[in-house]
Amino acid sequence: MEITTKEYSVKYDTETASVYCQGTLRLNGQEYGPIMQLLNQVAALEPPLITLNLRGLRALNSSGISMLGRFVFAMNEKKTIQLLMQGSHEIAWQEKWAKNFQLLMPSLQVEWE
Amino acid sequence: MIQVFGEFKKESVKSREFLMLGFSPGSAPLQQRWRNNGLSADFLADYLTTFFPTDDYEPGTREAKLKGAVSYIANELLENAMKFNYDTCDYQITLKFKLYSDHLVLRVTNHIQKKIMSRFQRFIHELLNSEPRELYIRQIKRSKEDESISGLGLLTMINDYDAKLGWQFETVEPNPEVIVVTTMAQLPI
Numbered sequence: 001m002e003i004t005t006k007e008y009s010v011k012y013d014t015e016t017a018s019v020y021c022q023g024t025l026r027l028n029g030q031e032y033g034p035i036m037q038l039l040n041q042v043a044a045l046e047p048p049l050i051t052l053n054l055r056g057l058r059a060l061n062s063s064g065i066s067m068l069g070r071f072v073f074a075m076n077e078k079k080t081i082q083l084l085m086q087g088s089h090e091i092a093w094q095e096k097w098a099k100n101f102q103l104l105m106p107s108l109q110v111e112w113e
Numbered sequence: 114m115i116q117v118f119g120e121f122k123k124e125s126v127k128s129r130e131f132l133m134l135g136f137s138p139g140s141a142p143l144q145q146r147w148r149n150n151g152l153s154a155d156f157l158a159d160y161l162t163t164f165f166p167t168d169d170y171e172p173g174t175r176e177a178k179l180k181g182a183v184s185y186i187a188n189e190l191l192e193n194a195m196k197f198n199y200d201t202c203d204y205q206i207t208l209k210f211k212l213y214s215d216h217l218v219l220r221v222t223n224h225i226q227k228k229i230m231s232r233f234q235r236f237i238h239e240l241l242n243s244e245p246r247e248l249y250i251r252q253i254k255r256s257k258e259d260e261s262i263s264g265l266g267l268l269t270m271i272n273d274y275d276a277k278l279g280w281q282f283e284t285v286e287p288n289p290e291v292i293v294v295t296t297m298a299q300l301p302i
Contacts, residue, residue, distance in 0.1 A: 024151065026148075026150070026151045026188060026192075027147075028143070028144065028147050028192075028196075029196075059151070059184070059185070059188075061151075061185075061188060061189065061192060061266070062189055062192075062265040062266035062269055063192075063265075065265060065269065066252075066253060066256045066265050069253040069256075069265075070253060070256060070257050073253055073254065073257070074257075089172060089173065090172040091172065092172060092173065092177060092178050092181045093181055093185065093273060096269075096272075096273040100249060100269075100272075100273075103246055103249060103250055104250060104253060
């Protein structure tokens with residue numbers, strides 16, 4: 001499962017159950033559909049832990065925050081899948097995203113580099 | 114009629130520097146122009162760095178955070194203006210950046226129809242009268258039902274970037290009613 005364009009890529013690595021988001025995600029609302037679909041397909045595989053690696057994600061607009069937020073919230077309601085977010089201190093606002101996502105899933109684990 | 118909400122201030126002439134960008138919404142379909150929002154926002158953020166002569170744009174520095182904040186906020190303001198603009202009129206959308214001694218201001222002006230104004234003002238009222246974390250959760254839940262619902266951009270500007278926001282609505286055409294809306298974001302520097 002992979003979506004790659006000139007500006008961003010979203011890839012799922014089955015072995016590690018990790019979704020890697022990289023580049024700049026500033027899409028117009030509905031354009032997030034395929035990415036949301038990819039995330040839902042990953043969740044449908046029912047891995048006990050999904051890692052969301054955002055370390056290469058330089059920019060995310062509010063529509064992207066909303067999409068990821070909906071996924072985090074859905075996993076919180078589902079209860080059978082734990083989420084781990086991997087972020088980078090290099091990208092200033094990832095700490096804010098993590099804090100906000102923890103409002104939606106209090107058990108969300110976060111790893112920094 | 115003019116209506117003002119939040120921390121809206123008239124433009125002061127005492128700014129050190131300013132830059133204004135204009136966009137013609139009728140020139141091409143929104144989808145074709147969409148990428149221009151991010152490019153313009155990043156350009157503005159780069160332009161800002163010329164006034165902070167430092168080599169230290171390392172992550173975590175005040176300058177790097179300010180640059181990131183301007184890029185995010187300018188992009189969100191432009192995206193909203195483009196999304197909700199009344200495209201059938203020929204008015205331009207403008208983005209103005211002004212730098213003052215202790216703060217900077219971003220203003221985006223666009224034209225909207227009355228039904229959009231009513232919805233927008235209801236959200237502004239909610240934004241100004243809610244606990245930010247509760248509103249964040251509420252907006253994410255709402256967007257699950259209706260992805261077109263906006264507001265998260267404005268909320269994150271306040272929550273994550275400490276921006277002060279203000280709005281001015283002015284009716285400029287009576288029939289059909291066309292309103293010019295200016296959204297203003299202030300950031301300390």
